Amino acid sequence: MVPQENKRDSTILSSVKIGSYGVIGVVSAVFMSSVAPxxxxxxxxxxxxxxxxxxxxxxxxxxxxxxxxxxxxxxxxxSAIIQNDRVDRSTLIGLQMQMGSLQNELDLKKSILADYRDRIADMEGDLERQRQAVLALSENALENANISMRSAKLKAETSKINLNRQLRLIDKGAVAGTQLEIENKLAEEEASTEAAIVNTARLQAILDNLKNRVYVGTENESLSNLEREIRARKADYSQIELQAASLETRKTELATLLGAEDARVARLNKAEIAxxxxxxxxxxxxxxxxxxxxxxxxxxxxxxxxxxxxxxxxxxxxxxxxxxxxxxxxxxxxxxxxxxxxxxxxxxxxxxxxxxxxxxxxxxxxxxxxxxxxxxxxxxxxxxxxxxxxxxxxxxxxxxxRQWVDDAQSALAAGADRVYDGGLYLARELRPLRKDLEKVARDVVDYTATTATAAFTYAQNTVSQGYLAVSSLLAPDDREFEAANRPVRSLEPPRNS
Incomplete structure (x- = not known):
């Protein structure tokens, strides 16, 4: 009975130990799972x-x-392309029609201006040719007037000398006549000279006016009329030119609107997003x-x-x-x-x-x-x-x-590299002694096997003797219980691998 109670106590104690170890293991696992990671x-x-x-x-x-x-x-x-074929184009069409009408009107104005330029150029050419012709005639007339004036002056001087001589003869009674007649003839000669001078001055003034494009007198009436016509044409040309400039301004503004509307329609018609x-x-x-x-x-x-x-x-x-x-x-x-x-x-x-x-x-x-x-x-x-x-x-x-983990890994890697290098060095240095080392290794293995066999035999004998001594001290019932519960052990020596 006593051995059975001892066995139960031992079993209970073992169960308590196992339970304690289990609790400690669970607590350790929880602690390590929360702390170690x-x-x-x-x-x-x-x-x-x-x-x-x-x-x-x-x-x-x-x-x-x-x-x-x-x-x-x-x-x-x-990029993606979106197409819209239902865009409202009425505003664009209206602007295009206005642009077309404005362009036609502007083209008409430009053609009128071109015609005016040609006609004004032709009239200015005619005026210049006529002016040159009249200028040449006036220069000739002035030259004749100058000659006539010089002739009249010479004739007046000669007549004055002759009349003065005749007047002295009349005073002496050599010839018939009166002093009044002589004075009248002198006045007539002076008047002729004055007329020649005035005519020369008139022709010189006409020539100067022609050179300055000033046309006066009945003889220059055609030139004056032609010049007035040219001025009227130029005035009309300037007015039409202003109208064309206004049309150009309107065209620029309309082109801006048309471009904006065209861009809007194009943007609404097709869009590319990228x-x-x-x-x-x-x-x-x-x-x-x-x-x-x-x-x-x-x-x-x-x-x-x-x-x-x-x-x-x-x-x-x-x-x-x-x-x-x-x-x-x-x-x-x-x-x-x-x-x-x-x-x-x-x-x-x-x-x-x-x-x-x-x-x-x-x-x-x-x-x-x-x-x-x-x-x-x-x-x-x-x-x-x-x-x-x-x-x-x-x-x-x-x-x-963690940084220390990386440092430890680096240190282990460096140590492994050094051990590897040392192994290579030893392999190179001990290669000539390979045969001697193999013989020594075989001797060590044989000696170790012999020693292990002897030690195992000695341990087996010691265990057997101890068992017999313990058996002699136990009661018969205890020996039977011990023999029934003694585990079977193999006494064969382990094999050398």
Missing amino acids: PLFTSSSSRAVVNAPITPLTSPIGGTVTGFAGTSAGDASPF ADPSSVLYRTVAQVGKQVSPGDTVAEAINCQNAFVVAIFSEREAQALSVGSNVKVTIGNDRAPLTGVVTRLVPRTTERVDLDYAVPFPPTERRELYAYISPDEASRQDRSQMAKFCSVGTWVSVSLK
Whole structure:
């Protein structure tokens, strides 16, 4: 009875120990799960690449007729064409009719001006030719008048001498006559001379007027009439020219209105919307042939420079994060993780889906935060890295490593390199002693096997003797119970592998 009670007590004690160990194990597991992960790294696999979207809206109402730049290998930026064949053109047609009428009137004015210019030029040519002819006649008449004046002066001088001689003879009574007759003849000669001088002056004045284009007198009446006609034509020409200038001004204003209306009709008739060259197409909302209204979204584009990763961390894990922390972003099985920087840490405050982003944010649970992660400057300079960061909608893993872990890994890697180098050095140095080392190794193995066999035999004998000694001290019932419950052990020596 006593051995059975001792057995029960031992069994109860073992159960208590096992239960205690289990409780300690559970507590240790909980403690390590809460302390060990943040101690080594903070990571989250609930992260997705996201980016703000730029909607490309239609400026007009119409039908989508085509897209460009939608294929993956197309280097040209995305663009869409919207066609509207029902644009009101009545204003444009009215302006075009006004422009046509105004152009015809302006052409008529220009033709009249050209005719006036030709006629004025012809009349001015006739006037100049007639003036030159009259000028030549006047110059000849003036020359004759000058000759006549000189002749009259000479004749008057000669007559005066003769009359003075005759007057002296009359005074002496040599000839018949009176002094009055002699004086009258002298006055007549002086009058003839004066008339020649006046005629010469008149002709000189006429010549000067002709040279100055002043036409006076009946002999120049035709020239005067022709000049008045030219002046009247020039006045009419100036008036018509003013009218043509006014028409030109109206034409310019109308052309401005017509150009604006034409541009408006062209803009409403056909519109091409294009994304920014730095953006890429995310998705097309409207298909070819669909009717759209002004302001409808045709497609959505994203800019890879604005792409970011939104990751979910618990508040406990977020304690190890801070704005500006460097994290590693792993996409799938990519062995080259991307480097990012935490830019924001915000909780979710609403259940509404934010349509400003390409991908809806993953749902959060209690005590969880959103971490916004953007590529660092080095990644922004690398096109391949930015191409990976632009995979919008891809689930990724985000981890924040401790600095001491990285340092330990670096130290272990350096130590492994040194051990490897030392092994290579020993291999090179001990290569000539390979045969001797092999013989020594075989001797050591044989000696170890012999020693192990002897030690096993000695241990077996010692155990057997101890067992016999213990058996002799136990009662018969105890020996039977011990023999029945003694485990069967193999006494064969272990084999050398």
